Each structure stands twice: as C-alpha cells, then as structure tokens.
Amino acid sequence: MKDFGRHPPSPILLVLLPLLALAIGAVGIAGCAAPDKGTTVFSATTVGTTSGTTVSGATTTSETIPESTTELAGGALFPIEVFQTRHDTGQPIKPGYPNSQFGYIDARGKMIIEPQFAKAWPFFEGLAGVAVVGKLGYIDTTGALAIEPQFSSGGPFSEGLAPVSLEGGVGHQVGYIDTAGTMVIEPQFAEVSGFSEGLAWVRGKKEGPCGYIDQTGTMVIEPRFKIAESFSEGLALVVVEEDGVYLDGYVDATGAFVIEPQFVAGTQPFSEGLAAVRTADDLWGYIDRTGAFAIGPLSGWGHSFSEDLAAAYSTESNAYGYIDKTGKWVIQPQFEDAGAFSEGLASVRRERGEGYGYIDQTGTMVIDPQFETAEPFATGLAFVSGDDWGEHGYIDKTGAKVWWQKPGVIEIQLP
DSSP: OOOOOSSOOOHHHHHHHHHHOBOOOSOOSOOSSOTTOSOOOEETTOOOBOSSEEETTEEEOSTTSOOOOOOBTTBOOEEEEEOOBOTTTOOBOOTTOTTOEEEEEOTTSOEEEEEEESEEEEEETTEEEEEETTEEEEEOTTSOEEEEEEESEEOOOBTTBEEEESSOSTTOOEEEEOTTSOEEEEEEESEEOOOBTTBEEEESSTTSOEEEEOTTSOEEEEEEESEEOOOBTTBEEEEEEETTEEEEEEEOTTSOEEEEEEEOTTOOOOBTTBEEEEOTTSOEEEEOTTSOEEEEEESSEEOOOBTTBEEEEETTTTEEEEEOTTSOEEEEEEESEEOOOBTTBEEEESSTTSOEEEEOTTSOEEEEEEESEEOOOBTTBEEEEOSSTTOEEEEOTTSOEEEEEETTEEEEOOO
C-alpha cells in the first residue's frame, strides 16, 4: 500500500472517511491539498458513497476537519442509509437509489432521528449537513433544521465556521457561514478547507497558488504554495516548486518556513510530535519540530503516529507492523495492510484475499478477519462492509453488529 497519493490521509480522517466522502459533482470545497487530501464536501444534488471523491480536480477526504463532537445523552449519533423496496418489482433498491433515506442512530443502534433526508452527514460541533429537496442545510441533534436548506454544497463545521457555496457548477465561489447560518466570509474563493488552529487554506483561482486566511477572511499568509495542508500542532505542510521539482516543507502561522522544503511526495503532517517524511533518495523516517530525524532515515515507509504507534512497512519482511516513537517494532511486521490505531484498536489484513479484522496494541486479533473494508473506531463504533455488494453497517468493539444492512434488509441488535 505504498501508493497513497502525494500525501496519505492522517489517522483522524480515516476514522470518518467512509461516512463522509460522497460522490459529488463540480464543487470547490477542497483543492489546495494534494490528491487524497482536502475538506469533505456535502453536495445536496448527488447520490452514492465512495471513499475517495474527486472535486474540482482534487480527491477529498476529511483531513482538515476535527473529530465529531456530537453528544446526545452522552453518546454520538451515526448517519445511516435505509434502502427501500420498489413497489413495482418488489426488488430491493440499491444503495444510492433516489428513494433511499438517511437518518441517525445512537451507539446502541437505536434510531434517534428517523430516516427522512435525501443525504445526511456526521455531526460536527453539534450540527450535521443534510440534503432536503436538492439543497443543503444543517440540523441539530434533535433532527430540527438549525440552518435552512439553501446551499448547493458545503462542508462540516470546524472552529465555528463551515464552508458553503450558494451556486453549483464550474466557476462557483465558496465562503463561510457561522452556526447561525450567517455568511461571515463572503463567497470569493475557488477552493477552500475547513479551519484548523484558526486558519484555513484557500485558493483564489482554480489553478492559482494557495494561501491561508483567518476567521475574519483576512489573508494572513499570502498565496504562494502549489499545495497546502491544514495546520497541525502549530505547523502546516506545504509544497513549493523549485526548478520543476515539488518539495515539501513546514511553515508556522506567520508563513515562515520552520523546516525548509526538502522532502518529496509521501511526506505527512505532524501527529503526536513527529512527522513521517520521505527524502529525495527514497528513504523514510520521522522528524521532530526542528526538522531533525528522530527515527531513521531508513528503507520502507511509514504512516503517521496515532496512540503512540505508527504502521510501518518493512522491506525486509515485505509486510506492515507497528513501531513506537523510538523506532522499535512493538508489533512485528506480518500484515499485508495495516490501519491507524483509534480507541485502542487498528484494522489489519494478513494477506490479500483475506478479510480485515482488528488488533489491539499487543498485536492480538480481537475481532476476527471477516470484513471487505474496515474503518477505524470512532466514539465506540466502526463502519465496515461485508462481502456482498451493498452490505455494510456498524460494529462495536466486540465485533457485534450494532446496525447492519443489506439492500432491502435491516438488522438491528440492541443490548
């Protein structure tokens, strides 16, 4: 799994990726980031789900947005799609069919907000994007509309603001609303991200350079980057072009380079004090905030740290294992694919053709391999899919199905 685009997704976005990435038309909320990066876009006029969505030439994920903070009686809400049966043939409607509806369940699988929306996305900062009659609006945790449907596309709230567009199609512009639905930064950008650490990257023109704005819309770091990532731990990964070569470095909130551009594709944002980087001679390692190597450089490659461990690939073993922050193998290389740890568990696959399961931080398989896809746990549940097309749902940390659905069939297991 070495080919993960210019920069691989961070651990936190992988938690929400399957729920957030939607098949979208030409919208501009994401673009300065490299392919596989950007802000998740909500589109009120499209259907279907995918784990990588092309938007204005960039693949969008949830890298630039924080973890969901929705609470209802101490628990999170999870969007679900309920398929319906066609009246004329009696055959189940496939995922994404226009008459399927979205609602929300809690961590026990109990329906909290009845299916009623054409599309529904996870909650962030107490609000969730929903599609109603071809327009995007936002609901609160009771299911009531907090912001009337009026947008062609938008993104989740982060730090009190959400990117939205009033018009669809090529050439439309993006601005930001607050939680009351007031447009606080007027639409003026071709592509944008959500806010992180007070700043958001933006692109004024589709093919133009990227810069950073603050929450007033003021350009605080002038556009000069080919690619820009959201700020993480006080630094932002940016890409500049020098003599036709793209080089990665890190800037602070003033736009000054703290770590000069010197790395190449595959370099990642900081996570838990370290950043995985790739050198021009194809070696990998982890640097600290001074730019000094804390681990490596060595052969193979690695992913960002999450919960003190990072999935790393050994070229000697031709397999993934997990290292700690000293570079020591804590879980020996043995997996064909390995995800980030979240809430104490990580999804892994031993070999191609075998399903995904989950291990704990000792490397013990605690949920047996059985899933076609398996995403990281978030607020107690993980989104997984089965072997049959359209079969998917949520499991808890014992592997029990909390909500499970095949086209036309719903299984709910309550404690």
